[in-house]
Amino acid sequence: MSDKINIGIDALGINEEGGGRTSILRYLQTIIEEANEWNYVIYLSEYEPTLTKPNVKQVILPFTRGILSRFFMQIYLPFDVIFRKLDVIHFTKGQASLVPIAKMVLTIHDLTIIHHPDIHNRLSVFYWKRIQPWMAKKMHAIFAVSKNTANDIVSHYKISPEKISVVYNTSQFHDYFNKNLTARSIINEEERQRNPYLLYVGLLALKKNLETLVRAIDLLKRNNILKPTLLIVGPRYSESDAGYILELIKDLNLQDQIIYKGKVPKEDLFEIFKNALVFVFPSIHEGFGIPCLESMELGVPLIASKTSGIVEVVGDAGVLIDDYLSPKEWAEAIHRVYQSKELRDAMIEKGYQRSTLIHSKYSPIEAIPIYRSLIQSKRNKVDGF
Structure with missing residues (x-):
């Protein structure tokens, strides 16, 4: 099989200014620079000039949330992952595909809805209490933005701590x-x-x-x-x-x-x-x-x-x-x-x-060995080892 490693990263919505944009964008820039031998497919809502690299393909989808984003996640993305032969797909915004595709990584930022269901709508509460735990258990790795969030994931979703890595956020002014x-x-x-x-x-x-x-x-x-x-x-x-x-x-x-x-x-x-x-x-x-x-x-x-x-x-x-x-x-x-x-x-x-x-303590580089491990696991399985 091909030796090329292909990493997909869902970063829809990072065009909106704020701390979330900065953390995810800096994460992307660091990963792409440090593991520059890989090819990347980045799913974005708008073209991002700072990610213009020979080994980066930007797929522009003009939505960030709502029914279209859910259609993308559950219908379009699984087919696109197969078409582009992605080894790993990383969901950075807390939502992931329910369809097992490639090796899947999910970033969870917080479980606020679990702690305070009274200030959220019933559909969101149902999703985070029933669908999200099931989805998270299907992931091959989970990144939490703090130890607090990691502990919440273990406590509320009953996921093994060994599957979770803490990757801190960063400042937009750093x-x-x-x-x-x-x-x-x-x-x-x-x-x-x-x-x-x-x-x-x-x-x-x-x-x-x-x-x-x-x-x-x-x-x-x-x-x-x-x-x-x-x-x-x-x-x-x-x-x-x-x-x-x-x-x-x-x-x-x-x-x-x-x-x-x-x-x-x-x-x-x-x-x-x-x-x-x-x-x-x-x-x-x-x-x-x-x-x-x-x-x-x-x-x-x-x-x-x-x-x-x-x-x-x-x-x-x-x-x-x-x-x-x-x-x-x-x-x-x-x-x-x-x-x-x-x-x-x-x-x-x-x-x-x-x-x-x-x-x-902010080191997105720590994600690279996790990606490598998942890639090796996937390729060993494909090659029959």
Whole structure:
């Protein structure tokens, strides 16, 4: 049989800006560079210039989710894998084919729906509770974005830990830094003091717990303790989720304090992020929590929920809220960090150290021997060994 090794990777949707795009794109770039003797077929929603290589074939499919993406996964992809003679197919977005095709690898980012079914629709809950475990057991290897997610997979899906490898996410700003531009060099404390604001970056979604954050800002205002500005940056997860949050801001008469900026270009986000006085992340569950890593990397003091993968990423470098559904606890933490430069300076230093540690553990290269093992297993079986 042919000696050519062909790797397929489903990366539909990485054209959308955000931490997910950065982690998957950097993963692809690293794998392609380190194992450049292989051929790659990358399934994308849009052409990706940074993946233009002689050994890379980009298959463009103009959808990211919904019925068309499910049709692609269950009908189109199995035939395409056979047609292109792929040895391995890696699903990077949590969904995989139910049809056994090639050697299959699945990345699972989180099991939020399992932990919080009350804030998701019934069909999604059914899928993640009934279909996803069955699908995951069909995989030849599983990548989890944190130890927390890996433990969840073992606990809820009853999958052997030996099948699971942890491959951390990364920051979308990590490539900005080099010997000429360091994280410490970008801090402009004068600008932060002149125009102080809190920052949240992420989806407008119920699981992000923005209601608690909004009510904490209202509590600070009503008690004449503090009147901070909060910038909310990120896309709407759904119109119902976003509408609820934006209506709450209006009902509490906080439009002058809480400003929703929506999605912004990466370059603008970098400027907004690095000039924030404090970063706040009230999410109720995360597989990893990329914005937390970004805030530490950019020298922005961090307040976040003490839950799931956030604890693993942040460690002792930020203020973690035990009762993260309590506006009072959030208000107290914001006031304490906002008012104390000494505390913020200490958090900044710890954040640098923590982000360096997390990045040192980020190694997509670890996926290569797993691919090799699966390829060898497949070819031995085909050759009759």
